[in-house]
Amino acid sequence: ETGVTQTPRHLVMGMTNKKSLKCEQHLGHNAMYWYKQSAKKPLELMFVYSLEERVENNSVPSRFSPECPNSSHLFLHLHTLQPEDSALYLCASSQHDPSGGASTQYFGPGTRLTVL
Amino acid sequence: SQELEQSPQSLIVQEGKNLTINCTSSKTLYGLYWYKQKYGEGLIFLMMLQKGGEEKSHEKITAKLDEKKQQSSLHITASQPSHAGIYLCGADIRNYGQNFVFGPGTRLSVLP
Numbered sequence: 660e661t662g663v664t665q666t667p668r669h670l671v672m673g674m675t676n677k678k679s680l681k682c683e684q685h686l687g688h689n690a691m692y693w694y695k696q697s698a699k700k701p702l703e704l705m706f707v708y709s710l711e712e713r714v715e716n717n718s719v720p721s722r723f724s725p726e727c728p729n730s731s732h733l734f735l736h737l738h739t740l741q742p743e744d745s746a747l748y749l750c751a752s753s754q755h756d757p758s759g760g761a762s763t764q765y766f767g768p769g770t771r772l773t774v775l
Numbered sequence: 776s777q778e779l780e781q782s783p784q785s786l787i788v789q790e791g792k793n794l795t796i797n798c799t800s801s802k803t804l805y806g807l808y809w810y811k812q813k814y815g816e817g818l819i820f821l822m823m824l825q826k827g828g829e830e831k832s833h834e835k836i837t838a839k840l841d842e843k844k845q846q847s848s849l850h851i852t853a854s855q856p857s858h859a860g861i862y863l864c865g866a867d868i869r870n871y872g873q874n875f876v877f878g879p880g881t882r883l884s885v886l887p
Contacts, residue, residue, distance in 0.1 A: 663817075692875075701777060702863070702877035749817055763808065764865070764875065768817040 661685050663767035665750050671773045674740060680770050682733040682750030690755040691733040692764065693725060696747040708733065709755045740774045747771050778802055779866055779878035787884045793852050796881045798864030800845040806867040807847045809838050811860050812880070818863065821849075851883075859885045 663684045672678050684691060690709035694702050707714040708727040715725075722744075724736040733750055751764040780799045788794050798807065806825050810818040822831045827842025835852045851858055864878040 665817075701779075701879045702865075704875060747815060751818075762806075762867075763820060763823050765820060766810070766818040769815070771815060 663750060663752055663765055665748075665767035665770050667770060668768065669771045669773075671775065672737070672740065673775050674742070676740075677736070677738040679737065680735040680748055680750075680772075682735075682767055684731055684733075684750075684752035684765070684767075686752055686754075686765060688752040688754045688765075689730055690753045690762070691727060691730070692751040692753075693733065693735050694749040694751065694766075696749060696769070698746075702749070706735075737772075740772075742774050745772055745774045777879065778868060778876045779864055781862075781864060781878040781881050783881060784879070785882040785884075787886065788854050790855060790885055790887050791853055793850065794854055794883070795851075796849045796862050796883070798847045798849070798866075798878050800866055800868065802845070802866075802868040804840070804842065804845055804847075804866050804868065807840050808865040809836075809847070809849050810863045810865060812863060813860050854883075854885045856885045856887050859883055 666681045692707050693705040695705055696702050704716055705719045706725040722739050726734040747769045749769045750767040753762040753764045756762055778801050782797045786794060808823050809821040811821055812818045822833055822838050824840035830839045837850045840847045861880045861882050863880045867875055
């Protein structure tokens with residue numbers, strides 16, 4: 660398996676369910692990201708794990724909870740979501756340069772989430 | 776207002792025609808990236824530009840970075856139906872790679 664993989668590819672859940680999205684990168688990168696892509700809106704960065712530090716977008720509701728057990732795996736735990744959370748959730752990874760250089764992000768295929 | 780703007784929002788061209796998509800930043804660019812996305816799928820990395828005046832090509836797609844104008848253009852020569860999709864520009868607007876933003880995208884349709 661190469662690149663960035665995401666499972667499941669499609670998920671339908673009720674507002675009271677708890678589910679998790681999984682991302683795995685096989686590129687040896689040290690940073691991983693969660694993005695949300697809603698219809699007619701730009702991509703929104705939700706969370707970043709870089710060199711074991713977590714950076715989060717303060718506008719992301721607490722019903723989204725990330726977990727990064729190691730540099731290759733990233734989870735997004737979902738609970739009591741709302742219909743407006745329906746979107747494509749994209750995972751990405753990159754090799755973060757501590758000296759400040761720009762780094763390319765490589766994306767997974769995404770998980771299409773529908774909240775009923 | 777958004778930090779990255781793209782124009783046009785959508786574009787329909789006849790196969791074989793050339794086209795240009797623009798991306799403009801309201802902040803200093805430390806790296807500018809172009810991606811292509813098929814509907815409902817992940818992003819495919821096309822190229823990265825870091826230095827002013829830099830120009831890169833990938834098959835029939837060429838991108839340039841004008842650092843002074845904080846702008847990048849993506850040019851497709853002799854478009855084909857396989858070029859159809861959404862083109863997104865993304866940028867590091869700080870130099871630690873943490874503050875990464877995307878433009879709203881340009882939807883390209885190529886008519887055979």
